[in-house]
Each structure stands twice: as C-alpha cells, then as structure tokens.
C-alpha cells in the first residue's frame with residue numbers, strides 16, 4: 001500500500017513539474033531560448049495568491065485568477081523589456097539576461113516581502129480520501145493537482161492543434177521566416193507564448209505551495225530547475241514530452257526519497273537525466289531539431 | 294504596382310544587392326534571372342520586409358513598404374513563395390494552407406481551400422498528410438497553394454523549378470501562367486532562364502548584385518550575351 005501511496009505522491013509532484021515544464025518547453029520551442037526566470041514567476045504567483053487569500057481573505061478562486069493575471073502580465077513584460085531587444089543576439093547573451101532576471105525577481109521579492117518564510121495554507125484544505133479500509137489515504141491537494149494537470153494538457157493540446165493562434169505558434173516554432181511570409185506577427189506570437197507559460201507558472205505556484213506550504217523568495221528556483229530538467233528529459237520543445245518528463249521526474253524523486261535516500265533523491269534525478277541524454281540526446285519524445293539559418 | 298528604387302542590401306560586410314531598381318506593373322509576369330549568388334533571393338526577401346535596405350525605397354500599390362513589418366506587407370497583398378519551399382514540415386497539408394490564410398477572415402477559408410485543391414488536385418488527396426512526407430514537387434505545389442490562400446495581388450516566386458523533374462517544371466510553369474490569367478501579378482525569380490523568359494513579358498538580369506540588363510523577355514531571350522551566359526550558348 002505504501003508503494004501505491006508513493007506512486008500517487010510522485011504523480012502529483014510530477015504534475016506540478018509538468019505544468020512548469022510546459023512553460024520552459026513552449027518558450028524554447030518558439031523563441032529557442034531557456035527562460036531561466038520562469039521558476040521565479042512561479043514564486044511571484046504563489047506570493048500573489050498568498051497575500052490575496054491568506055492576508056486579505058479574498059475567495060480562493062479570485063485569488064488564483066488574480067495570480068494568473070499578474071503572472072501573465074509579468075511574463076509579457078519580461079519578454080518585452082528583457083528578451084525582445086535580444087532577438088538577434090547570441091544565445092549566451094540571452095541566457096545571461098535570463099539568469100539576471102531570475103535574480104532580479106528573487107531580490108525584488110526579498111525587498112517587498114522579506115525572506116521570512118510565509119506559511120501558505122492549501123487552497124484545497126487538508127482533507128483526504130481514504131481507500132482500502134483507510135489503508136491508503138490520498139490528500140485532496142494531490143487529487144486536485146493531478147486533475148488540474150490533466151485539464152491543462154487537454155486544453156493545450158486543443159489549443160495548439162485546433163486554434164488559429166495555436167497553429168501559428170507551431171508554424172513560428174518551425175520556421176519564423178516562413179511564418180512571417182504567411183502574415184503571422186511573430187513578435188506577438190512569441191509574446192502570447194510567454195503569456196501562456198507564465199499563466200501556467202502561476203497555477204503551478206499555487207499547487208506547489210498547497211502541497212509544500214513554505215513560501216520564500218527562492219521557492220521557485222529548485223522546482224524551476226527540476227522542471228527544466230523534466231522538459232529536457234521529455235524532449236525540449238515537445239508538449240507531451242513535458243508531461244512525460246515531469247511525471248517521471250516526480251515519481252523518480254519520490255521513490256528515490258522513499259526507498260533509497262532522502263539526501264540523495266535530487267542527485268538520483270539528475271543521474272537519470274544524464275543517462276537518458278546519453279542514450280537519447282533529444283530526450284524521450286524530442287524531435288531532431290533542424291536549425292534553419 | 295511594385296516599385297523598387299535604388300536598394301542596397303548587406304549581410305554584415307557583404308554587399309549582396311547593389312543599387313537595384315525594378316518595377317512590376319499590374320497584370321504582368323516579370324522575371325528576375327541570374328546565376329547562383331547574384332542576389333535574387335536577397336532582393337525578394339528585402340521586398341517582403343525580412344531584410345532591410347540601407348538606401349532607396351520600396352513602394353507597393355502606392356504605399357511605402359520599405360520599413361513595414363513583414364506581416365503587414367502580406368496583409369497588403371504581397372506574398373512570396375520562398376526559395377526551397379519552406380513548407381511547415383511538421384504540420385499537415387491542410388494546416389499549411391490554413392497558415393497561408395492567416396490574414397484572411399475564417400469564414401472564407403473553405404472556398405479558398407477548394408480553389409487551391411482545384412489548382413492542385415494532388416493536395417486534396419493528401420490534405421491530412423504531414424507536409425514533411427510529401428515529395429519535392431508536392432511541396433512546391435503546397436508552397437504555391439499556401440501563398441495563394443492570402444489572395445495576393447502580387448505573388449513573388451523564388452526558384453519554383455528548383456530540383457524538379459522536367460515534366461513537373463512544365464506543370465508548375467503552366468500553373469503560374471494560369472494564376473496570372475486569374476488576375477495575380479507575378480514576379481518570378483529563376484535560374485531556369487529559358488522557361489522564365491518564355492512565360493514572362495519583361496525580364497531583369499542580375500549579376501553579382503547589379504542589374505546588368507533589362508527589357509522585353511522575347512528580346513532578351515534572343516540576346517547573344519544572355520544566350521551565352523544563361524541559355525547554354
């Protein structure tokens with residue numbers, strides 16, 4: 001029974017990684033850049049929700065929606081001010097800028113909200129569902145997390161496969177020059193991708209802090225790095241890859257903690273990543289990317 | 294309809310297009326011929342707004358498009374089928390055509406799809422197929438059908454015959470003539486000078502970034518220098 005219980009915690013944690021990884025992978029797919037500030041957008045979303053719900057006692061739904069709106073705007077602003085001017089710069093310059101933005105957000109959070117940890121009360125309460133005569137207990141938070149992840153995946157699959165904007169994003173991620181010749185506004189499309197990724201980051205922030213309730217200015221960085229790993233693991237640029245990578249990573253981490261060693265669990269995650277990349281450099285579901293000049 | 298006036302385009306220190314001027318009048322087929330590296334594609338990319346000229350001006354239907362964003366230029370009715378087709382390889386044939394119609398209202402798309410399928414029946418059979426699995430000729434048809442979806446007033450084609458078997462080249466060229474008869478003005482870039490001169494009314498010859506000759510397509514086809522350099526003697 002403890003195996004099942006660990007498996008469910010793993011899938012639940014992995015769902016959070018998957019939602020974050022979607023942001024990395026979509027932005028990479030279209031802008032061919034690693035947005036290292038993505039993890040810190042999660043933190044901003046969590047603070048936004050924390051203040052509204054725990055401090056000002058605004059209804060949880062409104063709190064989450066406001067966090068989503070705030071992060072969406074933040075993502076658009078970061079792209080506009082920091083990354084757009086670097087569209088034709090070297091990838092190293094873009095990477096350093098992204099790391100700079102990451103530190104900027106962390107420091108700004110420290111100034112605004114201090115580094116004292118805030119205790120985030122799960123929006124889903126602390127209830128749980130008992131199965132098998134109470135031998136298996138699953139928290140409502142875990143269930144909601146998994147369900148939200150499934151809904152997001154279905155929505156994104158519909159969006160990229162069926163809507164005009166979603167198809168334009170796929171076209172831009174394949175060939176920006178050709179996309180422009182179709183009359184697609186590439187800058188706007190990139191901006192929308194950042195908006196979606198950041199909106200998902202806000203949701204991930206709320207889910208993360210509902211499961212792990214300590215909120216500090218660096219809350220987003222470790223999950224951010226792991227979700228980035230998950231995106232690479234699944235195949236960067238691939239949406240199903242982000243889901244697969246995220247969920248596997250969550251399961252490996254929880255099983256590593258439970259059966260091998262609590263201290264080594266993060267190391268195990270990265271060992272698995274390295275092994276996968278040695279065998280399949282494009283990640284589990286990654287496509288061979290042909291860079292066009 | 295299109296007036297290109299004294300443009301100079303650079304790639305870093307490389308001066309690829311030098312003081313080029315050309316003009317296309319409504320209803321015409323005009324061709325721009327020249328050897329590898331002459332600057333033909335660079336000229337088309339500059340007209341489409343993907344590259345910028347340091348000097349001169351480009352106007353289309355009396356609007357200055359020299360500094361306009363590429364997607365705005367397409368909205369005005371100037372489309373391009375780029376060199377090497379550049380279809381979206383991971384999208385289906387139908388999705389590629391839909392992307393061509395990006396600037397159009399969605400309620401007119403099904404009629405436009407039918408028009409593209411009538412022009413290229415092969416695409417209809419394969420509308421669900423991933424474009425990356427099409428043959429080179431089919432990809433060229435897709436690229437042309439896709440560009441037509443935006444209802445261009447002027448269509449620029451960059452080496453549509455590249456890498457195709459002679460029979461397909463014939464077919465592509467007759468489609469170009471057909472599109473022109475239906476009211477689309479054409480600016481055709483080609484290395485296959487013989488074919489290009491046979492369908493065009495006027496021609497420009499580009500050599501290492503300079504326009505060295507221009508005039509009536511028939512006359513140029515009979516010109517000794519042109520024959521020697523581009524028509525195999």
Ligand SMILES: Nc1ncnc2c1ncn2[C@@H]1O[C@H](COP(=O)(O)OP(=O)(O)OP(=O)(O)O)[C@@H](O)[C@H]1O
Pocket residue numbers: 304307309327328329330331332333334335336376484
């Ligand atoms: N991205 C680039 N960077 C640097 N130089 C370039 C680039 N693209 C083209 N050039 C150079 O500019 C010149 C003109 O190239 P362009 O592609 O316009 O020629 P073209 O006439 O279309 O040739 P082709 O018939 O081979 O397609 C060439 O000397 C080429 O080497």
Ligand SMILES: [Mg+2]
Pocket residue numbers: 333334335376451
């Ligand atoms: Mg060329």
